[in-house]
Amino acid sequence: xxxxxxxxxxxxxxxxxxxxxxxxxxxxxxxxxxxxxxxxxxxxxxxxxxxxxxxxxxxxxxxxxxxxxxxxxxxxxxxxxxxxxxxxxxxxxxxxxxxxxxxxxxxxxxxxxxxxxxxxxxxxxxxxxxxxxxxxxxxxxxxxxxxxxxxxxxxxxxxxxxxxxxxxxxxxxxxxxxxxxxxxxxxxxxxxxxxxxxxxxxxxxxxxxxxxxxxxxxxxxxxxxxxxxxxxxxxxxxx
Numbered sequence: 001x002x003x004x005x006x007x008x009x010x011x012x013x014x015x016x017x018x019x020x021x022x023x024x025x026x027x028x029x030x031x032x033x034x035x036x037x038x039x040x041x042x043x044x045x046x047x048x049x050x051x052x053x054x055x056x057x058x059x060x061x062x063x064x065x066x067x068x069x070x071x072x073x074x075x076x077x078x079x080x081x082x083x084x085x086x087x088x089x090x091x092x093x094x095x096x097x098x099x100x101x102x103x104x105x106x107x108x109x110x111x112x113x114x115x116x117x118x119x120x121x122x123x124x125x126x127x128x129x130x131x132x133x134x135x136x137x138x139x140x141x142x143x144x145x146x147x148x149x150x151x152x153x154x155x156x157x158x159x160x161x162x163x164x165x166x167x168x169x170x171x172x173x174x175x176x177x178x179x180x181x182x183x184x185x186x187x188x189x190x191x192x193x194x195x196x197x198x199x200x201x202x203x204x205x206x207x208x209x210x211x212x213x214x215x216x217x218x219x220x221x222x223x224x225x226x227x228x229x230x231x232x233x234x235x236x237x238x239x
Contacts, residue, residue: 059084193220
């Protein structure tokens, strides 16, 4: 089977409907990912079936239609090779998406992908969350802040919640240890102005491992002292 066949099969099983243009864009994305991965370390997963399920379909599982139907802006904090922000942008073209990453080489890759896919309304930024969240035009300006496989939830909350507007959502994509991470993050969410809204378990096509999407609603402004200086959230998580 080819990449396109794996994509259509997995999306069908996950009840995701792609049009012809979106299929073409995902195919170009995959080919660029594999090509660039020979030069810089973007992902340990390059098999087409695994990329489809573990990266692309997994990324799309973050979207909750009821919560985000009115969302206009999203920031993907620590986007890496573009997951989940790029698949979400492909799936929902009207969404204004900002991809933030601290490694310049990954940023260069993302810019090439955005150009090759002819995406509009996408902004690719080089920087650390701790610094970027202190820029006035960025702070508490996004409907959604999302992160996948970046850091434990207490740390991730300090990275993401300062970007989220009041009434918006912080979305964390987590693996099998999500229950403990949610417990560990209770104090951090309270300090940062968030409230746990719901947890949705995710079943990916052909995989048995447990995954979940954590949805946190922004209820109060985040105090200006957060996020703390670069490196400190990871070194001393909020408790």
